[in-house]
Amino acid sequence: MALPDGKQAMSRLLSFLMTVLRLHRVEVDREEGVVRKKRTRMGVVIVWAGNGYARLAKERVRVLTIPRWHHREAMIYEHLYQSPLQTLSNGTLVMKWMGISVKGLLTSQERGPLFRLDLAREVSRSLSELHGMQFDGHAVSHADASMTNVVYDESNGKTAWIDFELVHTPALSTEERHADDLRAMMFTYLSFLPEPERPKAVHAMIQAYSPQPALLQAFSNQIRDPKLRRDAYHRAQVRLSDSDHQKITGLLVKEIGTFAG
Ligand SMILES: Nc1ncnc2c1ncn2[C@@H]1O[C@H](COP(=O)(O)OP(=O)(O)OP(=O)(O)O)[C@@H](O)[C@H]1O
Numbered sequence: 001m002a003l004p005d006g007k008q009a010m011s012r013l014l015s016f017l018m019t020v021l022r023l024h025r026v027e028v029d030r031e032e033g034v035v036r037k038k039r040t041r042m043g044v045v046i047v048w049a050g051n052g053y054a055r056l057a058k059e060r061v062r063v064l065t066i067p068r069w070h071h072r073e074a075m076i077y078e079h080l081y082q083s084p085l086q087t088l089s090n091g092t093l094v095m096k097w098m099g100i101s102v103k104g105l106l107t108s109q110e111r112g113p114l115f116r117l118d119l120a121r122e123v124s125r126s127l128s129e130l131h132g133m134q135f136d137g138h139a140v141s142h143a144d145a146s147m148t149n150v151v152y153d154e155s156n157g158k159t160a161w162i163d164f165e166l167v168h169t170p171a172l173s174t175e176e177r178h179a180d181d182l183r184a185m186m187f188t189y190l191s192f193l194p195e196p197e198r199p200k201a202v203h204a205m206i207q208a209y210s211p212q213p214a215l216l217q218a219f220s221n222q223i224r225d226p227k228l229r230r231d232a233y234h235r236a237q238v239r240l241s242d243s244d245h246q247k248i249t250g251l252l253v254k255e256i257g258t259f260a261g
């Protein structure tokens with residue numbers, strides 16, 4: 001069903017704002033091995049307005065308020081990376097530097113196809129590890145599993161997911177939340193790959209995650225749903241032409257069929 005024109009326009013505007021406006025000031029200090037992150041005043045206003053719109057438009061995610069974001073980020077860092085976070089009195093989070101952004105690695109084109117294939121596998125494996133974790137009595141989902149939010153540690157070849165200020169709405173089931181993360185991960189990773197490399201990467205990522213049948217079904221439903229593609233949230237995450245989006249959807253549908261069969 002087509003969205004009303006007004007909502008389409010609003011969704012386009014919001015996704016544009018989400019990509020150009022910065023909610024946070026992030027300082028990466030490689031010498032000290034830390035990252036400092038603070039929500040800006042403008043960020044607080046944008047989050048308030050954005051969450052209001054998200055409620056009205058029934059978007060699938062919300063941005064956490066500062067105390068809830070700090071709490072969630074600290075719990076996940078401690079559990080997954082055994083790395084406690086520090087919160088300064090001015091609201092700055094100080095966390096361990098975990099590696100180079102995967103988006104940066106893929107766009108720099110310094111590495112070859114074999115590295116990109118191994119990286120695809122590792123990114124997917126680490127997402128499935130994150131999904132195995134419980135927080136507040138629920139299985140964790142990332143809610144913005146795009147390539148700006150996963151980093152690669154060259155010293156051990158592992159990837160780590162970062163940036164936990166978004167949450168999926170509680171109305172979504174665990175499978176729907178995890179499927180949404182799989183969607184964001186797949187589409188954003190594949191969008192940075194040359195087209196001939198995509199089929200092998202899709203195969204490697206599905207194998208490395210190894211989804212259960214219920215999750216595979218939810219994933220299959222989501223990638224075929226044209227309405228979800230028009231969400232402001234989805235538009236901001238996945239910036240692909242319609243034809244590229246369709247090609248990747250086709251690859252995923254084919255791979256899901258092979259994996260399920
Ligand atoms: N712990 C970390 N280790 C290594 N790099 C980090 C870390 N935290 C943040 N970064 C770097 O800073 C960038 C921005 O950080 P983050 O994603 O937390 O902020 P953001 O405001 O949500 O930005 P974006 O909207 O681009 O996702 C990341 O893409 C990554 O390159």
Ligand SMILES: [Mg+2]
Pocket residue numbers: 148149163
């Ligand atoms: Mg981020």
